[in-house]
Amino acid sequence: MSPREPQLSISTAPFLNSGLGTRRLMWEVVFALVPVVAAATWFFGLAAILVVLATCAGALGAERLLVPGRGAAGSLRDGSALTTGLLLALTLPPSIPLWMAALGGAVGIGLGKLIWGGLGQNLFNPALVGRAFLQAAFPGALTTWTAPGRGLWNLADGTLALPFARAGVDITTTATPLGLAKFDGRVTDPGALLLGNTAGSLGETAAVVLIVCGLYLGLRRVFDWRLAVSTLATVAVASQALHLLRPDDYPGAAFMLLSGGLLFGAVFMVTDPVTSPITPRGAWIFGCGVGLLVVLIRLFGGLPEGVMYAILLMNGVTPLINRYTQPRRFGA
């Protein structure tokens, strides 16, 4: 043996780990969001990029300002504030004024996460808290939809509006597929829904992109696939059953699955580990609950869309679900 003995360090077992870290999980989600942002830009132009930048600036700014210490980059390094910003942007209408988007990002991080004690402590999905805040504060801007395909450089007048200034009036608005179905009884062609050539929030329209991203994240075990699968399966079964009972009043499963924010929510929001149950059985219950609430709100409520409220409501009962689905101990 060499006369110079190596300096041995002491730690407790195990001396191996799976190599998976929370940071990598966050970056996997960010990576999976890239095609969604690309699709949003394709359909809604530069506004998509600007809204993403605005919500991320709001989210990262709030995180940086409100969390003291932890080095130069502070808690920004864990990637969770960036993820919140990205997710929020993709749930917003393309014509939203940028200042509102930034405010939503800041509220999502501040009231959605930090006030609870930071990463891992929050009860509700931070991005959806930000969106719920915007929906309550600016109902008009949050329900104004522009048609896709108006060109890359075409911005809605309101996009660059100053805070609290009255938005331009010449905006060409249209209705989302869910709005058309609910208020006009017109069901959009599933082909258009798959491709995303419809009105809606930035990230929710291109179903085929969302399906691919969901498969990527699920197969790489980034999220608990049970959550997404149970949510989608519940919506499919419940809505198809209603459709068979009264085909004229209720749209079928394909329309329900592909329209609105359901796929985006099932892939990116329901699967947030922090705000969904920790137990596998709890994950099934959570997903079923979200699915039932989505069907209930969409078909029987006053709103055309209910994914956000469905997820937030189920977030609220997650601790209860955890309590009643603790695993049966081996040999018990």
Next chain:
Amino acid sequence: MNPLHALTGLPTFRHGIHPDDMKELTRSLAIERMPFSAEYVLPLSQHTGAPSRPLVGPGARVERGQLIAAADGYVSTALHAPVTGTVRGIELRPHPTGKQLPAIVIDIDPFDSQRVRGIAPRDWDALTPDEISEAVQAAGLVGLGGAAFPSHVKLHVPEGKHVQFVILNGCECEPYLTCDHRVMVERAPDVVLGLRKIMRLTGAERGYIGVELNKPDAIEALTAALDGDGAIEVVPLEVKYPQGAEKMLIDAIFHREVPSGKLPLDLEVVVHNIGTAVALVDLVRSGIPLIERIVTVTGPGVRRPANLVVPVGTLLREVLEYCGGLHDATRQVILGGPMMGMAQKSLDVPIVKGVSGVLALTEPAPMIEEEPCIRCGRCLEACPMFLNPSRLSLLVRGEQSDALSTLGMLDCCECASCSFVCPSHIPLVHLMRVGKAMVRQSAKS
């Protein structure tokens, strides 16, 4: 039943993890005997239970295989001189557990042949079960899988109990380790013989040898050694950690769960390690007590990995030196496997009876900063005992020992699967160990 069973057709337990097995370093290296060294250190405590009671003092001349410390109580065992030489004294020496513990230190007699003298095999067939249990205790035999539980206790069937099945544990599910693998390949007939002996001692009707599928040569050798014996079955198992944990192995073979707080004996099963069975065969054949064991010396930090016969009490330094020494990049030396072993601060610790591996790692210790729990639930799906390590860890930190015990803290087998999978790098199994101590402490007071 796990849906995976249906796909692979291989029995296994539920949950668990799939670390790389890292066994290619030593899996095809034949067992070799390392030469004697100058000094041997024999801690009085190298088994589960009460430390042995020393019978020799400074200056005493001891013969290889001679009794030097006796069992002190029923759950305790004897200790023997691994070499012929002189007792230097009973000194406080570094122990693999990190403590300084009393040990008998022996200087070898450099001029002795180191032949075992004056020990003859006994006629085991003529002994009663009680006498056999005493003889096994007097030979210092312990479970060689790692926990070093005195073997005579498990070989003795208590009044009113009945043993139907004996399982030999050849899973060796810890990554890197190959000593059991080599024993099964090189000494398959003795493994089978050992199983037959244990079956006869306990009155069991059937025997099983559980081997993970990453050791096909062992499965082949054992099957050949059975020679059509219908009472024994070699069971190939899925490669999954911790397949070798007693309760997991029973679940895999019988699809039955050992009830919480109970022993395999309550299901009329006993489980012994492969190495223990072979050590029993050696004892019966030669009468020589347990004075050496097989150790896998491996890892990226070792220049010449090997499977070695090492006399009990050999210093870790000597073992590493025989294997060509450590690479300068070595950062950690571990006794045991990478999942459940213990990191060593000093190379002056002895190889005790429970050490199955010496592992030298070149990666810096995983000192990754702990991050908040994101409740991903990976630990729940890894835990083979179906516990909730995430919740338990919070309760340990809050010192809620009553809640801990109702949530099954003591069921934890410390396999470290939870720590392995945790993306937030929370030292879960460490907290589980603290929690178990907390529950035991509050039960006492």
